[in-house]
Amino acid sequence: MGAGHAHKLYKDVRSPVHALPAHCKLAAVFCFVVLVVVTPREAVWAFGAYAVLLAAVAAVSRVPPRHLLTRMAIEVPFVAFAVLLPLVAEGERVTVLGVSLSESGLWGAWNVLAKGTLGVAASVLLASTTGLNALLLGLARLRMPPLLCQIATFMVRYADVISEEMRRMRTARVSRGFEARGPRHWAVLAKSAGSLFIRSYERGERVHLAMLSRGYTGTMPPALGDGPAARAQWARSAALPLAALAICVTGWTL
Amino acid sequence: MDSVNRAAYPADGAAVPSLEVRGLAYAYPDGHQALFGVDLTVERGRRVALLGPNGAGKTTLVLHLNGILTPGAGSVTVAGLPATRANLAEIRRRVGIVFQDPDDQLFMPTVREDVAFGPAAAGLRGAQLQERVEEALERVGMAEHAHRAPHHLSFGQRRRVAVATVLASRPEILVLDEPSSNLDPAARRELADLLGALDVTVLMVTHDLPYALQLCPRSVVLGDGVLVADGTTQELLSDAELMRAHRLELPFGFDPRSVTAPVA
Amino acid sequence: MHVPDGFIDAPVSAGTGVLAAVAVAASLRGARRELGGGLGEAGERTAPLAGLVAAFIFAVQMLNFPVAAGTSGHLLGGALAAILVGPCTGVLCVSVVLLLQGVLFADGGLTALGTNITDMGVVTVLVAYGLFRALLRVLPRRRSAVTVASFVAALVSVPAAAVAFTALYALGGTTDVSLGKVFAAMVGVHVLIGVGEAVITAATVGAVVAVRPDLVYAARDRLSVRLELRPSPLAPADEPTTAAPHEQESASAKAPSRRSARSLWLAGLAVTVVCAGGLSFYASASPDGLEKVAADNGIDEKAEDHAAEDSPLADYGVGDIANARLSGGLAGVIGAGATLAVGSGVFVVLRRRRRGVDGSASTEAQQPADVSTER
Numbered sequence: 001m002g003a004g005h006a007h008k009l010y011k012d013v014r015s016p017v018h019a020l021p022a023h024c025k026l027a028a029v030f031c032f033v034v035l036v037v038v039t040p041r042e043a044v045w046a047f048g049a050y051a052v053l054l055a056a057v058a059a060v061s062r063v064p065p066r067h068l069l070t071r072m073a074i075e076v077p078f079v080a081f082a083v084l085l086p087l088v089a090e091g092e093r094v095t096v097l098g099v100s101l102s103e104s105g106l107w108g109a110w111n112v113l114a115k116g117t118l119g120v121a122a123s124v125l126l127a128s129t130t131g132l133n134a135l136l137l138g139l140a141r142l143r144m145p146p147l148l149c150q151i152a153t154f155m156v157r158y159a160d161v162i163s164e165e166m167r168r169m170r171t172a173r174v175s176r177g178f179e180a181r182g183p184r185h186w187a188v189l190a191k192s193a194g195s196l197f198i199r200s201y202e203r204g205e206r207v208h209l210a211m212l213s214r215g216y217t218g219t220m221p222p223a224l225g226d227g228p229a230a231r232a233q234w235a236r237s238a239a240l241p242l243a244a245l246a247i248c249v250t251g252w253t254l
Numbered sequence: 255m256d257s258v259n260r261a262a263y264p265a266d267g268a269a270v271p272s273l274e275v276r277g278l279a280y281a282y283p284d285g286h287q288a289l290f291g292v293d294l295t296v297e298r299g300r301r302v303a304l305l306g307p308n309g310a311g312k313t314t315l316v317l318h319l320n321g322i323l324t325p326g327a328g329s330v331t332v333a334g335l336p337a338t339r340a341n342l343a344e345i346r347r348r349v350g351i352v353f354q355d356p357d358d359q360l361f362m363p364t365v366r367e368d369v370a371f372g373p374a375a376a377g378l379r380g381a382q383l384q385e386r387v388e389e390a391l392e393r394v395g396m397a398e399h400a401h402r403a404p405h406h407l408s409f410g411q412r413r414r415v416a417v418a419t420v421l422a423s424r425p426e427i428l429v430l431d432e433p434s435s436n437l438d439p440a441a442r443r444e445l446a447d448l449l450g451a452l453d454v455t456v457l458m459v460t461h462d463l464p465y466a467l468q469l470c471p472r473s474v475v476l477g478d479g480v481l482v483a484d485g486t487t488q489e490l491l492s493d494a495e496l497m498r499a500h501r502l503e504l505p506f507g508f509d510p511r512s513v514t515a516p517v518a
Numbered sequence: 519m520h521v522p523d524g525f526i527d528a529p530v531s532a533g534t535g536v537l538a539a540v541a542v543a544a545s546l547r548g549a550r551r552e553l554g555g556g557l558g559e560a561g562e563r564t565a566p567l568a569g570l571v572a573a574f575i576f577a578v579q580m581l582n583f584p585v586a587a588g589t590s591g592h593l594l595g596g597a598l599a600a601i602l603v604g605p606c607t608g609v610l611c612v613s614v615v616l617l618l619q620g621v622l623f624a625d626g627g628l629t630a631l632g633t634n635i636t637d638m639g640v641v642t643v644l645v646a647y648g649l650f651r652a653l654l655r656v657l658p659r660r661r662s663a664v665t666v667a668s669f670v671a672a673l674v675s676v677p678a679a680a681v682a683f684t685a686l687y688a689l690g691g692t693t694d695v696s697l698g699k700v701f702a703a704m705v706g707v708h709v710l711i712g713v714g715e716a717v718i719t720a721a722t723v724g725a726v727v728a729v730r731p732d733l734v735y736a737a738r739d740r741l742s743v744r745l746e747l748r749p750s751p752l753a754p755a756d757e758p759t760t761a762a763p764h765e766q767e768s769a770s771a772k773a774p775s776r777r778s779a780r781s782l783w784l785a786g787l788a789v790t791v792v793c794a795g796g797l798s799f800y801a802s803a804s805p806d807g808l809e810k811v812a813a814d815n816g817i818d819e820k821a822e823d824h825a826a827e828d829s830p831l832a833d834y835g836v837g838d839i840a841n842a843r844l845s846g847g848l849a850g851v852i853g854a855g856a857t858l859a860v861g862s863g864v865f866v867v868l869r870r871r872r873r874g875v876d877g878s879a880s881t882e883a884q885q886p887a888d889v890s891t892e893r
Contacts, residue, residue, distance in 0.1 A: 026621070029628065030628055033523050033627065033628045034528070034629055036523065036524070037524050037527075037528050037531070037629050038528045071624065072624070074623065074624055074625050075522065078522050078525075085695065088695055088699055108695070111524055111692050112522070112524055112525055112692065115522075115523050115524020115525075116522035116524050116525065116627065118523070118524075119522055119523025119628065119629065119630075120523075120624050120627070122628075123621070123624035123627075123628060124624045126621070126624075127621065127622050127624060133364075135621055135622065136363075139621070145542075145543070145546060147565060148546065148610070148614065150565035151564070151565055151569045151572060151610060151611075152569070152572075152614050152618060153363065153569065154566055154568075154570060154573070155569045155570075155572040155573045155576060155615070156363075157361060157362075157569075158569065159577065161357055161405070161573075162570070162573045162574055162576075162577045163580065165577075166577050166578075166580070183714075186714075186717055186718055186721065187721050190717075190718045190720075190721030190722045190724075190725060191721065191722075191725045193578050193593070193718065193721075193722040193725070194721070194722045194724070194725025194726045194728075194729070195725065196574060196578065197571075197578075197598075197722065197726055197733075198726060198729060198730050198733060200570045200571060200574035200577075201567065201570065201571065201574075201603075201733055203357075203570055204566050204569070204570030204571065205566075205567070206353065206355065206358040207358050207566040207570065208563050208566040208567060209317065209322050209353070210358050210359045210361065211361065212320075212322055212346065213346055213349075213350070213351045213353075213420075214346065214371055214372035214375060214423065215343060215346050215372055215375035216371075217343070217375065221370065221371060279747055283732055284730075284731075284732055290747055291747045291748060291750060292750075293750065293752070327747065478748070480748055480749070480751075481750055481752055482750070482752070483752075484752060
């Protein structure tokens with residue numbers, strides 16, 4: 001988390017995956033992740049198969065593997081947590097290399113690791129192949145409430161502006177010789193956060209005024225984006241979740 | 255577009271001023287009173303500069319012009335139509351405000367969507383909307399940037415797009431809040447050329463005095479929430495005592511009498 | 519704590535998804551009231567203001583607060599949002615941030631979105647707001663009261679989210695770690711985080727109150743304006759007069775109703791304070807081994823950036839823990855946490871109903887259109 005949010009995941013290359021409409025991709029990724037989550041953890045091979053599926057999509061998308069792998073680092077804290085599970089979980093214990101581990105804890109760790117990693121990989125792939133505005137439009141097309149879409153749109157539009165203001169405030173602090181080094185300096189940082197809030201809120205009010213001035217009455221005019229997805233695009237997007245469905249069903253029956 | 259309000263127009267529309275402000279007073283919710291009774295009339299087709307130091311109440315006055323702030327006392331009338339709750343939508347179409355910070359004004363993901371916002375909110379769709387957007391962007395010379403995101407434009411470009419967003423609604427009066435602020439000299443001149451060529455009523459809020467002299471034959475000075483002077487821009491700028499009393503300062507070496515000012 | 523996919527099982531994830539959807543839907547309606555629809559067109563302020571506040575929360579989460587020796591934490595912002603912009607807008611903002619973090623940054627699983635919103639959005643915001651309002655009722659009407667109330671509200675809101683997480687884990691956890699351990703680790707860690715959150719939230723709210731008290735949603739009470747007219751040198755001279763004020767101070771009118779509500783608030787506050795006290799007492803009284811889990815394991819947000827480098831996972835040994843005592847106390851404390859949440863909820867509802875009854879006397883309900891608009 002934290003600073004990781006600053007860099008953009010989107011990788012601007014041309015590929016069949018990039019060309020798909022955002023709402024198709026969103027739906028596909030969501031279905032895929034749901035299927036992964038409901039797969040029994042004992043079907044170890046199934047998770048390998050899911051990983052192969054994702055790798056195939058990644059290959060088609062032409063996003064460099066390095067780009068994907070570094071962005072997946074967001075998962076690290078949960079890896080740490082998973083490593084801990086076999087040590088603290090209940091149930092029968094097995095001894096590996098002289099350490100007493102819980103068997104169910106090992107399964108639990110595997111479960112969290114496998115499903116979490118696949119979920120993160122799928123999301124990273126989605127975000128790497130879909131631009132910000134396209135994603136927002138996709139959410140709107142998937143019937144997210146319009147007001148929520150507007151809020152999200154404004155957040156995306158102004159996140160950079162506000163982060164920039166925050167950086168300028170930091171520069172101003174540092175220029176005057178202030179370097180936050182511990183809880184003693186929290187008060188100063190909190191004052192910055194306070195004035196950042198005031199600036200954000202006042203900007204919100206000014207944006208609102210600008211909107212009102214141009215006749216805003218609570219609804220946004222319809223987006224000027226592309227039309228609904230063609231059947232072929234849906235079909236292509238469905239390839240991933242359908243393959244996953246086959247794996248999931250096999251995982252349950254075997 | 256405004257069949258409902260046609261009655262508001264007297265038969266000889268030209269005689270009705272674009273803007274009429276009477277006895278306007280206002281205090282902010284934090285208790286700070288910004289306006290203490292302002293009277294101002296702007297005739298149709300004229301360009302007027304509203305001068306005054308920071309904190310004189312200029313922005314507050316501007317926000318009353320399209321009904322964003324409701325007068326504590328007094329009234330605002332735009333081309334004969336009083337700015338009341340019932341008329342808000344039409345008042346806002348008639349009064350196009352270009353705010354000081356283009357980042358506030360340009361809130362949509364792309365330039366095209368932003369320019370389309372006003373006319374679309376007024377109900378325009380399809381080819382008509384498209385045409386309006388192109389026309390407005392053409393007038394400010396930004397047509398080739400329609401697909402870009404506002405934050406990828408230069409500051410001067412953003413200011414011009416901001417003007418286009420307002421022009422797209424074909425306003426009766428264009429209100430500009432500090433149009434020349436933060437512009438480099440070239441962008442400042444380009445904007446002046448652009449504004450000088452427009453055939454709409456303009457109220458320009460500024461403390462860039464040469465800019466006011468260049469564009470506006472008439473000026474009014476707002477000081478401590480009331481109008482304290484009203485006359486030709488050249489006269490007012492030449493009145494050293496008035497300028498000093500209201501913290502209005504000409505750039506070093508600038509003599510307003512030496513310039514050929516535009517005539518009203 | 520951004521829960522990833524596969525951490526909570528599918529049925530419970532679906533359940534929290536529904537819960538989150540309901541909460542967000544309700545908040546969408548509530549936010550319009552909180553942000554004040556300008557000029558009669560209801561809800562029109564919601565999108566830009568909530569969007570900008572969400573952007574603020576997003577940005578402020580990137581603002582790192584150094585803790586010690588190279589580690590740093592950051593604000594979660596649920597309590598802050600609740601206090602500054604109100605509970606509904608707070609839920610909306612945090613939810614939008616979580617949604618976009620999930621979709622744009624792969625932070626938090628897509629199937630766990632409901633869990634994350636319920637836990638970090640709904641629970642934190644409701645607990646913080648309920649507690650904050652209750653405290654304001656009983657504390658003296660001074661600016662410092664706002665700071666104190668923010669501190670306590672933020673302090674309790676974070677462990678409350680941990681309690682909620684534990685409850686979700688009890689329902690749909692995919693690993694059979696004993697509830698006692700999860701609870702102890704979660705609450706222990708989050709009490710520590712809560713202290714940081716509390717200090718920073720209180721200082722931030724304090725900074726806002728000092729400059730723009732009208733922007734602190736819960737403290738926008740006393741604002742009255744008398745207009746004065748000054749003569750213009752251009753106009754025929756007039757004596758300065760006083761125009762009809764746009765809004766009359768109504769504090770005196772609503773004093774009686776406030777007093778009658780006061781005892782109710784006091785009682786409610788007693789309940790919440792007991793819960794809060796119970797929580798922190800419990801956490802501080804937990805055995806040493808738990809403290810170790812709390813301090814070193816990687817499940818908390820503050821530690822997560824550094825967990826990998828800083829905690830020597832290799833020499834990790836967790837001794838056996840007095841589980842009997844733990845699980846004994848567990849039920850009681852979960853109950854207390856639940857009461858806290860429900861209590862806050864009841865207060866919000868009661869308050870709203872009361873406002874509905876004598877709506878004309880309540881300033882918040884009748885914010886005139888222009889009053890909330892700024893320069």
